[in-house]
Amino acid sequence: DAKTTQPTSMDCAEGRAANLPCNHSTISGNEYVYWYRQIHSQGPQYIIHGLKNNETNEMASLIITEDRKSSTLILPHATLRDTAVYYCIVSDGGTSYGKLTFGQGTILTVHP
Amino acid sequence: DAGVIQSPRHEVTEMGQEVTLRCKPISGHDYLFWYRQTMMRGLELLIYFNNNVPIDDSGMPEDRFSAKMPNASFSTLKIQPSEPRDSAVYFCASRPDSGYNEQFFGPGTRLTVL
Numbered sequence: 001d002a003k004t005t006q007p008t009s010m011d012c013a014e015g016r017a018a019n020l021p022c023n024h025s026t027i028s029g030n031e032y033v034y035w036y037r038q039i040h041s042q043g044p045q046y047i048i049h050g051l052k053n054n055e056t057n058e059m060a061s062l063i064i065t066e067d068r069k070s071s072t073l074i075l076p077h078a079t080l081r082d083t084a085v086y087y088c089i090v091s092d093g094g095t096s097y098g099k100l101t102f103g104q105g106t107i108l109t110v111h112p
Numbered sequence: 113d114a115g116v117i118q119s120p121r122h123e124v125t126e127m128g129q130e131v132t133l134r135c136k137p138i139s140g141h142d143y144l145f146w147y148r149q150t151m152m153r154g155l156e157l158l159i160y161f162n163n164n165v166p167i168d169d170s171g172m173p174e175d176r177f178s179a180k181m182p183n184a185s186f187s188t189l190k191i192q193p194s195e196p197r198d199s200a201v202y203f204c205a206s207r208p209d210s211g212y213n214e215q216f217f218g219p220g221t222r223l224t225v226l
Contacts, residue, residue, distance in 0.1 A: 034213060043116075043203050043217025044155070087155075091213055099168065100213060102147075102155040 004088045009107040012082075018075040020106050022088030025069040031092045033064060034100065035073045037084040044087065044102070047073065078110045116218035118204050124224045130192040133221045136185055137206030145205040145215060146179055146189050155203070161187065162209075194225045 005023040012018040024033065035047040048055055048062045050071070055062045061074040075082055087105040117136040125131055137144045145160040159169040164181045172179070176195070181187040191198055201222050205215040 032212065038155075043205070043220055044215075045217065046214040049212060049214070099157060099160070100215065101157070104154055 004090055004103055006086075006088050006103065006106045008104070009109070012075075012078045012108060012110050014080060014110055014112050015077055018078040018082065018108060018110070020073040020075075020086050020088075020108065021070065022073070023070045024088070024090045027068050027090050028092075031090045033062065033068075033071050034089040034091055035060070035062065036087045036089065036100075036102070037082075038087070038105070039081075039084040047086075078108075080110050080112065082108065083110045084108060116204055116206055116216055118202075118218040118221050120221060121219065122222045122224075124226065125194055126226050127195055128193045129225075130190065131194045131198075131223060131225075133189040133202050133204075133223070135187045135189070135204030135218060137187070137204070138208075138216055139185065140208060141206035141216070142209040143207045143215075144181060144187050145203075145207075146187070147203040147205065147217075148200045149203065149220075150200045158189070191223075194223075196225045199223055199225050 032049050032051050034049040036044040038044040048057055048060050050062045050064050064071045085105040085107050087102050089100050091100055119134045143162050146158040147155055148158055149155045158171045159179045160167055161181045177191055179189045201220045203217050203220045205217040207215045
């Protein structure tokens with residue numbers, strides 16, 4: 001699986017958009033971009049994933065650049081409960097593959 | 113659905129003792145994963161199963177670790193004998209064979225080996 005690079009930490013004011021970047025310059029054509037987050041003392045939680053098109057769900061939006069070498073996770077209106085470690089993962093995780101390789105992630109702190 | 117269930121939530125044991133961690137995946141999920149998380153190494157995949165069959169155990173650190181999945185609703189991770197460096201949070205996760213990798217994680221077992 002391709003390696004990802006994320007900033008170690010970021011801050012965001014409550015109610016503002018949080019934009020978390022991720023670089024994955026060695027991503028291959030069949031690899032998806034996944035985002036998970038881990039709130040303190042809990043197991044990781046799936047947020048969203050995408051291949052090449054931008055995606056949106058009830059939690060977040062995922063913007064993938066045209067060359068697919070980087071992406072941004074957007075939390076449109078961050079709340080204090082969004083304080084967590086956010087992991088960007090590249091995986092060819094389709095029906096035949098199960099592996100997710102978690103890096104160090106970005107520690108997002110949302111402050112009042 | 114209650115989600116992925118793990119037991120015990122906390123385990124404190126002495127070096128050399130056998131430790132068994134348990135996991136009940138979400139009903140209908142075909143994949144089951146065991147992860148370990150430490151401050152030094154982060155979140156590591158130890159082993160995963162598909163339809164109760166171990167598919168990749170390359171993350172199992174050594175022979176002291178073993179995992180089984182006797183049926184679709186139960187899995188164990190055993191450490192024998194345990195060592196202080198095994199202290200970590202162990203997560204179990206499951207997912208359906210849906211075509212993408214949304215894994216559902218349990219609350220974890222915090223293991224302390226004295």
